[in-house]
Amino acid sequence: MRATPDQVKMILIDPKQVEMGQYARLPHLLTAPVTNPKKAANALGWAVKEMERRYDVLVEAGFRDIAGYNAAYDRGEMTVEAGQPADKKFERIPYVLIVVDELNDLMMVAARDVEDCITRIAQKARAVGIHLIVATQRPSVNVITGVIKANIPARMAFAVSSLTDSRVILDQPGAEKLIGMGDMLMLPGNTSVSQRLQSAWVSENEVKKVVGHWRRQAPEVAYVSGVEGEANASGSASVFGGSSGDDGDDELMRQAMDLVVRAQQGSTSMLQRKLKVGFARAGRLMDMLEQRGVVAASEGSRPREVLMSVEELELIQKAS
Structure with missing residues (x-):
C-alpha cells in the first residue's frame, strides 16, 4: 500500500x-x-x-x-x-x-x-x-x-x-x-x-x-459517519469535511407518508411500485414511517397497520 x-x-x-x-x-x-x-x-x-x-x-x-x-x-x-x-x-x-x-x-x-x-x-x-x-x-x-x-x-x-x-x-x-x-x-x-x-x-x-x-x-482511526446509512439528521459527513443533507430524501419521505395514509395500507411493495424505488429504500422509508408513528410495527409479510388518519395527515400538511 x-x-x-x-x-x-x-x-x-x-x-x-x-x-x-x-x-x-x-x-x-x-x-x-x-x-x-x-x-x-x-x-x-x-x-x-x-x-x-x-x-x-x-x-x-x-x-x-x-x-x-x-x-x-x-x-x-x-x-x-x-x-x-x-x-x-x-x-x-x-x-x-x-x-x-x-x-x-x-x-x-x-x-x-x-x-x-x-x-x-x-x-x-x-x-x-x-x-x-x-x-x-x-x-x-x-x-x-x-x-x-x-x-x-x-x-x-x-x-x-x-x-x-x-x-x-x-x-x-x-x-x-x-x-x-x-x-x-x-x-x-x-x-x-x-x-x-x-x-x-x-x-x-x-x-x-x-x-x-x-x-x-495511526493508532486512532476516525471513521466517517453515515457511510452505512446511520447519519444523523444534519446529514452525512463527507470525505474531506462538511456535511451533505439530502432534500430529495425528505421529499420522498413526504410522498411515502401521503401514499400510505391515503391508501390506509402500510405496504413496502406499494412504495416500490408508486415511488419507483428499490426494496431496500422502500423498507427504510417504511421504518422511518414507523419511527414517526405513521404505521405500526411489522407483522411478518402482512401490510402494516396505518395509525394516522387522512384528517391528521392534512392537518400536518397544512401546518408545514
Missing part, C-alpha cells in the same frame, strides 16, 4: 464476514468493513451521493477531474473568491476505492438498489476519484446483470467450471480452461482480447504485517 490515508480512502464490503476482517482499523478505511448486506447497499448509496457532491465541488472550482483539482490544491492555487462565505475553504479530495467481495449476497437483498448504485458509480465516478472492484463466486446472469456488465468493461476471471460461466464474465470462452492457483484471464476495457496472467498470492501473515505497519502509524 503505497498511498497514504489522505490520498486514498476505502470502503470494504464483505458479506461473507471473514475475508476483510483483517483490514479492520486500517487508517485508510472510511468505515469498518461492512458485513451486513443492507448496510452494504446503503454504503453504495452513500458513494453515489459523495460522487454528486464532488461534482458540485469541481464545478464550483472550475476543474474537469479530481487530478487537476488536487494538483491545483497542492500548488496553493485554490482560493476563495470574493463574495463567498468567510468560512468557505477548499480541501484536498482523496480517491475512494470500493471493494465488494461477494456481489451475490447483495443482489439477493437489494438487487435494484445495488444495480442502480453500481451503474451510476461505474458510469460517472471515475472523474471524481471513486473506483469500484466487484467480485463474485457465482457468475450467473442474475448476479452479473447485463446492465452491470455494460458499465464495467474491465473484467478478470479465475478458473470456472463451465463455458457458460466464462461467457457471463468475459463474453468469450477461455476461463473454463484455466488451471487454478491464480491462473487468470484479464479483459482490459480498451480491447476485446483477453490476456492470461498469473495472480500474486498474498498470505495472511503478509497482510497482517502491512496492516500492522499502518496501525502503528
Whole structure:
C-alpha cells in the first residue's frame, strides 16, 4: 500500500464476514468493513451521493477531474473568491476505492438498489476519484446483470467450471480452461482480447504485517459517519469535511407518508411500485414511517397497520 490515508480512502464490503476482517482499523478505511448486506447497499448509496457532491465541488472550482483539482490544491492555487462565505475553504479530495467481495449476497437483498448504485458509480465516478472492484463466486446472469456488465468493461476471471460461466464474465470462452492457483484471464476495457496472467498470492501473515505497519502509524482511526446509512439528521459527513443533507430524501419521505395514509395500507411493495424505488429504500422509508408513528410495527409479510388518519395527515400538511 503505497498511498497514504489522505490520498486514498476505502470502503470494504464483505458479506461473507471473514475475508476483510483483517483490514479492520486500517487508517485508510472510511468505515469498518461492512458485513451486513443492507448496510452494504446503503454504503453504495452513500458513494453515489459523495460522487454528486464532488461534482458540485469541481464545478464550483472550475476543474474537469479530481487530478487537476488536487494538483491545483497542492500548488496553493485554490482560493476563495470574493463574495463567498468567510468560512468557505477548499480541501484536498482523496480517491475512494470500493471493494465488494461477494456481489451475490447483495443482489439477493437489494438487487435494484445495488444495480442502480453500481451503474451510476461505474458510469460517472471515475472523474471524481471513486473506483469500484466487484467480485463474485457465482457468475450467473442474475448476479452479473447485463446492465452491470455494460458499465464495467474491465473484467478478470479465475478458473470456472463451465463455458457458460466464462461467457457471463468475459463474453468469450477461455476461463473454463484455466488451471487454478491464480491462473487468470484479464479483459482490459480498451480491447476485446483477453490476456492470461498469473495472480500474486498474498498470505495472511503478509497482510497482517502491512496492516500492522499502518496501525502503528495511526493508532486512532476516525471513521466517517453515515457511510452505512446511520447519519444523523444534519446529514452525512463527507470525505474531506462538511456535511451533505439530502432534500430529495425528505421529499420522498413526504410522498411515502401521503401514499400510505391515503391508501390506509402500510405496504413496502406499494412504495416500490408508486415511488419507483428499490426494496431496500422502500423498507427504510417504511421504518422511518414507523419511527414517526405513521404505521405500526411489522407483522411478518402482512401490510402494516396505518395509525394516522387522512384528517391528521392534512392537518400536518397544512401546518408545514
